[in-house]
Amino acid sequence: MLGEIYEKLLSVYGSQGWWPVTPEGQAKPEYTGGPANFSHRFEVAVGAILTQNTAWKNASRAIENLNRAGLLSPNAIRAAGLPELAETIRPAGYFNQKAERLKRLAFYLSAKTNPTREALLALNGIGPETADSIMLYGYGEPYFVIDAYTRRIFSRVGLVKGDEPYDEIRLMFERGLPRSAELYQEFHALIVEHAKRHCRPREPLCPACSIVQCCDYKQDRE
Numbered sequence: 093m094l095g096e097i098y099e100k101l102l103s104v105y106g107s108q109g110w111w112p113v114t115p116e117g118q119a120k121p122e123y124t125g126g127p128a129n130f131s132h133r134f135e136v137a138v139g140a141i142l143t144q145n146t147a148w149k150n151a152s153r154a155i156e157n158l159n160r161a162g163l164l165s166p167n168a169i170r171a172a173g174l175p176e177l178a179e180t181i182r183p184a185g186y187f188n189q190k191a192e193r194l195k196r197l198a199f200y201l202s203a204k205t206n207p208t209r210e211a212l213l214a215l216n217g218i219g220p221e222t223a224d225s226i227m228l229y230g231y232g233e234p235y236f237v238i239d240a241y242t243r244r245i246f247s248r249v250g251l252v253k254g255d256e257p258y259d260e261i262r263l264m265f266e267r268g269l270p271r272s273a274e275l276y277q278e279f280h281a282l283i284v285e286h287a288k289r290h291c292r293p294r295e296p297l298c299p300a301c302s303i304v305q306c307c308d309y310k311q312d313r314e
């Protein structure tokens with residue numbers, strides 16, 4: 093079932109090019125297929141914190157500010173004053189809290205070329221969704237990212253209740269799919285796209301949905 097849903101979403105929306113990173117010589121992150129070097133991996137980790145509790149467009153504006161201020165590197169964030177850093181990332185919201193989180197992240201990633209999920213989770217302010225986003229999109233480790241979009245779609249489809257603990261749903265995906273970081277990256281991005289375009293919180297667009305045949309929610313209402 094998971095594989096079938098993935099194939100249908102991919103055929104409708106195509107490859108999503110996640111995670112957005114800043115191309116050479118530019119300031120704004122773009123969907124170019126994910127990180128290609130250490131700087132990009134660090135940028136993914138920064139973006140995963142900046143997008144906590146806010147839309148990506150706000151996190152993206154904060155990344156643009158960091159790029160323009162020359163602050164998008166572990167050394168620069170470590171050296172920056174907390175008020176300066178917070179002001180730079182203001183568009184992302186919760187900027188004082190997120191500035192402290194970026195500091196902790198920068199100190200950790202400066203010392204580690206290969207971070208672990210457990211160590212990220214031990215950092216104050218990094219929960220499983222953020223840690224898995226960093227591990228999957230930044231470092232190519234096969235952890236399936238679970239977010240509110242995933243819970244909404246797959247509770248409607250009927251594969252989860254939706255309120256299970258994070259790791260229970262993550263393991264359901266990881267056990268039901270081939271172990272592949274590339275697959276998990278694409279699938280999560282497609283889930284986000286589908287949640288925005290069709291499986292909306294209210295009045296989902298079921299008649300036009302590519303996975304309607306797999307979904308209990310639509311069938312419940314026929």
Ligand code: SF4
Pocket residue numbers: 245248249290291292296297298301302303304307308309310
């Ligand atoms: S059929 Fe409706 S509820 Fe089910 S996944 Fe599609 S849009 Fe969401």
